Amino acid sequence: MALLADLPRPLADNVIVERVFAAVMEHKLPPGAKLAENALCEAFEASRAQIRRVLVVLAGRSVVTLHPNRGAYVSSPSASEAREVFEARRAIERSVVLSAATAIDERTLAELRANSRAGAAAEARGERSESIRLSGQFHIRLAEIAGNSVLTRYLEELVARTSLIIGLYGSTRARTCSEAEHDTLLDALAAGDKQRAADLMEEHLHHIEEALDVRDTPAEPVDIRQILQA
Amino acid sequence: MALLADLPRPLADNVIVERVFAAVMEHKLPPGAKLAENALCEAFEASRAQIRRVLVVLAGRSVVTLHPNRGAYVSSPSASEAREVFEARRAIERSVVLSAATAIDERTLAELRANSRAGAAAEARGERSESIRLSGQFHIRLAEIAGNSVLTRYLEELVARTSLIIGLYGSTRARTCSEAEHDTLLDALAAGDKQRAADLMEEHLHHIEEALDVRDTPAEPVDIRQILQA
DNA sequence: GGAGACAGGATTGTCAACAATCTAGCTTTT
């Protein structure tokens, strides 16, 4: 269960950033979790200066929120933020699917099908965190195939934030990312039907959003002070 | 010509970040320009630690590039990066226009028309940097009207990068952002013709891209080392 | 004259101590 292998320490900044990203996507770091500097220093055997830098990067990606003098916390997206994230995903992933449709080949298609199967299997076994991880990877992999690193970077951020949103507003029973929909999307891609694939992706994202109970429950670690003062 | 008013020093991080963003968008900081820590400390009367933090944020937005042990430089987007930026803009701004079409009202429409006029006037007067600034603001304002802060943030980044791309690959004579196209876009928005507005935006962005001479000229401060070693 | 080695100065990267702020528990007061 060691979070890090005994590789070249000190770890590079981006490695630490990716580890935190991964932990968020796998629901290991829930929304609102405090990220104390000391804890991170020990976890990654890093200096405080490095951790501080990493936290700034993560805040720039909206995965953590910095409260001045109070520390860093895993973000708790509000209901309106959640809407914005899904709208952004539809905009970006529609374009991603259109590009991927022309770029995709047999090998990558098979890889995505394998991902879908593995996700369904994990879900069946009740391994929720693994299922979530694979489902997120499906979308990111598609962006990589589309070959636009700008959009891929944005999507990585949005997938992580989606994970937080599901953690906050998702009912535990509802499927969050149906592998069946991934499969029909792949069918459209295999058939070269770009437009249909794009529409399916948009529907898919709508379904995920609708499966959530996105009411404006402040719920999580609301900071009383910030609301009252100023 | 003071870069900063005598406001509460030390300036907040995000203020400094925005100032650098603005300087890049107005072509005051050209691609490849070195951002030495000392120079920035003096310019903003900030500590080195703060400047360092700001540079990390700017790097996260791909507006500056950090070369370990060698310093921070204004980014010089490659030809393929340029293509990716424009593709991302088309994806995002299509969605922005569709949303803005339903959200826009008379007041904001008039504001945008005023922006377009001011831009045309600046262009006529040969005030290139002002024209560029207004043109960028047109697109960002539209995103604000659409009301999605996630997409707005992405677009701010992409507009700044577009500015760098134009600086690198734009012929000096070619118009970069035709105000006439902005006007016809506004007409479509006023008429409530969402689809046409979205198509016009996509065309508009295609025209900007095509007006550039995006050949893969390394041109700027290529770091020989990184190419040769490893 | 040119290639390589070297040294001084400047710039970036790191660290540890210090200052400022917040949190939590305890005491005091009403």
Added chain:
DNA sequence: AAAAGCTAGATTGTTGACAATCCTGTCTCC
């Protein structure tokens, strides 16, 4: 007993000094 005030400990923020790296000009040697 509840509320307000206070103190000790912990956490975050900042600063300045030091270490490491890089750049530039000069010198030597072939």
